[in-house]
Amino acid sequence: MSGTTVTGDTADTADVVEAPDVVAGVVEVVEVVEAVDESVRNDAAASPSKGWDDGFIARRASERGTAREGALRPLPEAYADLPRPTSYTGDLRVRLDALRELVGLSRTRLEGSTLGEAGRVLDEAAARQRLSSQHTVVAIAGATGSGKSTLFNALAGVSISETGLRRPTTSAPIACSWTDGAAGLLDRLGVPGRLRRRPWQGAGPGDELHGLVLIDLPDHDSALTVHREQVDRALELVDAVVWVVDPEKYADAALHERYLRPLAGHAEVTFVVLNQVDRLPGEAADQVLDDLRRLLDEDGMALGEHGEPGATVLALSALTGDGVGELREMLGQFVGERGAAARRLAADVDAAAADLRPVYVAEGHPGLDERAREEFGEGLGEAVGAVAAGEAAEREWRRNAVKACGTPWLRLWRWYEASRAPGGPEPVVEPETEAPETEITARQRVEQAVRTVADEASAGLPAPWAQAVREAAVRGAEELPRALDVLAVEATGNGRPARPAWWPSAVLAQVLMTVHQVLGVIWLFGAVCGLLDVSLQTPLLVLLAGTLGGPLVEWACSAAARGPARRYGQETERRLREAASGCGRAKVLDPVSAELLRYREVREQYATVAGLSTTGQ
Structure with a gap:
């Protein structure tokens, strides 16, 4: 078999191992490849019938007429099908929509770094959706000397990626595509045009690897940082990965801890190949393969055995070709299903959901129940002094009853005392420090009630x-004490309470008692002075009846006023508690409930993203 071998190193782009048949044509193409790269793209865009050749040397050589019989040939006309965009349907589409909604609802509550991976998954999903669904991008990754480039060449059927003792051998990603229309995918992966190849045999739609885009990555353990960065970036973009390990490094901690363990959730798009089994004598290959399976199981990676979904693990020798056909068949079946991109994306969504679980999944069932709401209302009622206000209203009611139903002489005395107050001594007032202390105490009670309900x-x-939730409660509590003060004034400052129906009768009785006293005094005075010819007994009895009847009526009215006064005080207390509770609900409970509602919304979206039940979280 004749062909060309082109190194992946940029410095060695022009180094070509020449086959006798094609040396002239290939050398000429390599010399001008960079110069014509842009013109070929423009020609393909202007003339769709020509098609874009993705910068493959074989096709350029054929089009220039310099390649001879036996060289790499262009694909048949029927194989140059146009790429069709990927379409996510079913459960994956629902999960992506939920993830997008989840990120939107959480932007104002979570840091950007927390949502970074979820945003990256959404961006990659959108980017992959715009590209071809007829291609499956599979990367071959491995450590230095594992033989991944040899396996890459064996699958391609031609020596494309350089192999040898010089390390690192592969210095940039090299692509081999079995199908036209992969330029967008390769551009996304950053594979330069000069490193895009075709398999040796021009295959049509009937080829088992139809639709495969195979990428040979640099060594993941390379001493050069740029190589490791290229590997990490490519692993985030490809649809599947073939990990090539050898009998010496298959248990390398760097491989398992940096790649296999974090990508355990991507088992369905992972192939793990034990290469170089031709170096193992007897049953040693089976023993190493079993130990490799054990390590993968410890990494948390499910193995696709007994028909179960999971990673594919097999042994082969890329050098001798033993097992390569089996891997080729597996890859052909894998590519033919056209579901690798969706599987990879579903695994990415699973990984993003696992990372976000601590910020969305609660322990227990948080929220506010009726007990917490009632306790908060009672706490605000205590803070606003509802009990004291009720007691004051009760005393005021009884005082008004005494004023209305008391003896005229007592009312006259009270009027006299009130008239002397402006000119008399100043009434004793409490020290000025009492009001601030009382205010501070009330504010502390409000803060305690808010803190309690926020914690609950x-x-x-x-x-x-x-x-x-705590910030919403604190913001609402800033104006709560002032609002409660206003409510207290409004609830208790409605003027004198309404008089009961028996008050006029009591007042009339007091008037009659007063009349008795006046008549008794006049009658007695007339009898004593001889102006009236009556005995002293009768006016004395009238005077005594009026004198004793007034206090008796007052006492009776005071006793009768206790029940209505108590009810009035209780009503005042209830009204003030309800006003305080309503103010607290508007200022604190409603904002807290809004935050809890937002959390329930994002929790439901997260449950959809993670494939969980909202009741099972």
Whole structure:
């Protein structure tokens, strides 16, 4: 078999191992490849019938007429099908929509770094959706000397990627595509045009690897940082990965801890190949393969055995070709299903959901129940002094009853005392320090009630949402004390309470008692002075009846006023508690409930993303 071998190193781009038949044509193409790269793209865009050749040397050589019989040939006309965009349907589409909604609802509550991976998955999903669904991008990754480039060449049927003792051998990603229309995918992966190849045999739609785009990556353990960065970037973009390990480095901690363990959730798009089994004598290959399976199981990677989904693990020798056919058949079946991109994306969504779980999944069932709401209302009622206000209203009611139903002489005395107050000594007032102390105490009670309800509402919530709930409660509590003061004045400042129906009768009785006293005094005075010819007994009895009857009526009215006064005080207390509770609900409970509702919304979206049940979280 004749062909060309082109190194992946940029410095060695022009180094060509020449086959006798094609040396002239290939050398000429390599010399001008960079110069014509852009013109070929423009020609392909202007003339669709020509098609874009993705910068493959074989096709350029054929089009220039310099390649001879036996060289790499262009693909048949029927094989140059146009790429069709990927379409996500079913469960994956629902999960992506939920993830997009989840990120949107969480931007104001979570840090950008927390949502970074989820945003990257959404961006990659959109980018992959715009590209071809007829291609499956599979990367071959491995450590230095594992033989991944040899396996790459064996699958391609031609020596494309350089192999040898010089390390690192592969210095940039090299692509081999079995299908036209992969330029967008390769551009996304950053594979330069000069490193895009075709398999040795021009295959049509009937080829088992139809639709495969195979990428040979640099060594993941390369001493050069740029190589490791290229590997890490490519592993985030490809649809599947073939990990090539050898009998010496298959248990390398760097491989398992940096790649296989973090990508354990991507088992369905992972192939693990034990290469160089021709170096193992007897049953040693089976023993090493079993140990490799054990290590993968410890990494948490499911193995696709007994028909179960998971990673494919097999042994082969890329050098002798033993097992390569089996891997080729597996890859052909894998590519033919056209589901690798969706599987990879589903695994990415699973990984993003696992990373986000601590900020969305609560322990228990956080929220506010009726007990917490009632206790908060009672706490605000205590803070606003509802009990004291009720007692004051009760005393005021009884005092008004005494004023209305008391003896005229007592009312006259009270009027006299009130008239002397402006000119008399100043009434004793409490020290000025009492009011601020009382205000501070009330404010402290309000803060305590708010803190208690915030802790109750945020108990068990993930840290960001618990913080949001507390901040909402604190913001609402800033104006709460002032609002409660206004409500207290409005609730208790409605003027004198309404008089009961028996008050006029009591007042009339007091008037009659007063009349008795006046008549008794006049009658007695007339009898004593001889102006009236009556005995002293009768006016004395009238005077005594009026004198004793007035206090008796007052006492009776005071006793009768206790029940209505108590009811009035209780009504005042209830009204003030309800006003305080309503103010607290508007200022604190409603914002807290809004945050809890937002959390429930994002939790439902997260459950959809993670494939969980909202009741099973």
